[in-house]
Amino acid sequence: MKAVELNPPGSFCNWKPSTLEELKNNSIADSFAGANLLFENEYVKLWDITLAPGERLPFSKKNTNYSWTCLSGGQTISHYTDGTIRMYKIEKGETTFFQFKNKHHVSDLENVGKNIVVIHILEYKHEDF
Template structure:
């Protein structure tokens, strides 16, 4: 485990490939949760996430309360810090809210496993239990 002043980061899951384990470690605490930061104020960050079929956003860390909404439908796979792998289907308008207490986080990646572009909008709330991570 790696530690900084606010978080104790986990070791990469054993079920990841060597390449994914190295990426996981390199990206601990990476707050780049979309493919484009569309807007940022003192209160929110608004992200677009667009993945073509087979495309992937690498491991990143969520520490802020946030929600995402699927703009398009499709399917994806995520690998999580606890070793879990989830296959999910999305419909346009699907929305999910997440909240984190002090020192809590989620680390995962996302791969578009479908045959159409997969698009999400994510809104992070910067005033919460944790300070925002760098957006780059």
């Protein structure tokens, strides 16, 4: 995954007013708001994110460790609560692991590419890594 920082931490000058308004005034859901839950047991949740070009998932708070695999490849943008905006170029089949257990990480996800982006996320409910 290649990342390019479009806006630095501590600054909100390059944010769309509607995105900043959403962050300030809307309640932020836990886990992967807007994603489709495909499977859940006592240990994991399996999520599907399928975004057409221009589609966006709202801000959500991640409090667990998780991994994802991109099934399609694509280009996305995420906004973070510290003001950072990053654009990501993701290759088909790329897999990444994130450690957010008890960290309250908040971000959104928008498909800014020309093709559908499909990402499957395996969220670990109780494991400590």
